[in-house]
Amino acid sequence: xxxxxxxxxxxxxxxxxxxxxxxxxxxxxxxxxxxxxxxxxxxxxxxxxxxxxxxxxxxxxxxxxxxxxxxxxxxxxxxxxxxxxxxxxxxxxxxxxxxxxxxxxxxxxxxxxxxxxxxxxxxxxxxxxxxxxxxxxxxxxxxxxxxxxxxxxxxxxxxxxxxxxxxxxxxxxxxxxxxxxxxxxxxxxxxxxxxxxxxxxxxxxxxxxxxxxxxxxxxxxxxxxxxxxxxxxxxxxxxxxxxxxxxxxxxxxxxxxxxxxxxxxxxxxxxxxxxxxxxxxxxxxxxxxxxxxxxxxxxxxxxxxxxxxxxxxxxxxxxxxxxxxxxx
Numbered sequence: 001x002x003x004x005x006x007x008x009x010x011x012x013x014x015x016x017x018x019x020x021x022x023x024x025x026x027x028x029x030x031x032x033x034x035x036x037x038x039x040x041x042x043x044x045x046x047x048x049x050x051x052x053x054x055x056x057x058x059x060x061x062x063x064x065x066x067x068x069x070x071x072x073x074x075x076x077x078x079x080x081x082x083x084x085x086x087x088x089x090x091x092x093x094x095x096x097x098x099x100x101x102x103x104x105x106x107x108x109x110x111x112x113x114x115x116x117x118x119x120x121x122x123x124x125x126x127x128x129x130x131x132x133x134x135x136x137x138x139x140x141x142x143x144x145x146x147x148x149x150x151x152x153x154x155x156x157x158x159x160x161x162x163x164x165x166x167x168x169x170x171x172x173x174x175x176x177x178x179x180x181x182x183x184x185x186x187x188x189x190x191x192x193x194x195x196x197x198x199x200x201x202x203x204x205x206x207x208x209x210x211x212x213x214x215x216x217x218x219x220x221x222x223x224x225x226x227x228x229x230x231x232x233x234x235x236x237x238x239x240x241x242x243x244x245x246x247x248x249x250x251x252x253x254x255x256x257x258x259x260x261x262x263x264x265x266x267x268x269x270x271x272x273x274x275x276x277x278x279x280x281x282x283x284x285x286x287x288x289x290x291x292x293x294x295x296x297x298x299x300x301x302x303x304x305x306x307x308x309x310x311x312x313x314x315x316x317x318x319x320x321x322x323x324x325x326x327x328x
Contacts, residue, residue, distance in 0.1 A: 025165070030135040036153055049096075053068075078105060084109045116297075117285075117289065159182060163199070260282040272308050274291075274302050277298065283322070
């Protein structure tokens with residue numbers, strides 16, 4: 001599984017690492033864990049992302065050194081790399097603007113990801129494991145497969161990645177493989193309570209946003225579909241940033257009778273980011289793929305054209321049609 005990736009690492013000396021737009025704990029933790037591993041092998045690394053690092057991930061090792069495209073980017077960052085690693089994403093659309101720069105380069109590309117439906121031609125070498133709960137779990141496997149050392153910093157980064165994408169080990173993707181990895185990472189220096197506090201710390205604006213978002217809660221299809229929305233004005237009035245909306249769906253998902261819940265978020269460019277969570281029967285990824293999105297059966301996302309009212313009406317109609325055809 002890892003021999004082609006290992007060959008790329010062994011044959012090259014410098015690497016550029018990137019991930020998807022609006023990264024979270026799995027994306028940043030995977031990048032940091034991979035970069036630290038490569039550095040321990042004597043390799044040079046640089047991390048460049050299309051979006052800023054969220055506040056709750058700034059504690060991670062190397063987070064302060066992540067370059068943001070285009071603000072911090074200079075062509076020598078890519079020119080100085082022998083190869084490119086793309087983690088926790090498998091399509092150009094979701095890499096963001098920096099993806100156009102990478103795509104135009106002739107540098108070999110390696111994709112390490114766990115989402116469904118990888119884009120054809122996205123990378124020269126791809127490790128895609130949709131059964132893995134997190135990209136961080138795959139970086140953990142890579143390090144072990146190559147006989148690498150898991151230092152305390154790597155352990156913290158990968159534990160953060162895995163715990164984030166499993167909802168602190170609450171989601172349905174939490175399995176024995178996850179717990180085995182988490183146990184080893186704890187033995188190597190990860191501190192669960194410390195990571196939990198840092199990842200889940202909320203700013204005042206984030207708490208105010210909760211009330212504003214939940215006040216928009218609506219339902220249809222006998223309560224099987226529930227949704228909320230957040231406009232740019234709501235972000236501004238709450239004093240919240242885009243990343244402060246992370247986790248809002250998990251407040252709606254447990255409502256009795258809800259089969260799929262959705263959050264619509266206006267972005268700064270007039271588009272609408274749509275995130276969906278399913279409670280099992282409905283395939284959220286199938287809906288996301290209608291608009292070029294992706295993810296997993298239980299958690300998926302896409303970006304659609306605004307205005308937000310139009311985005312909500314169209315998406316809810318599509319969800320209602322899927323729910324109508326679904327056997328519960």
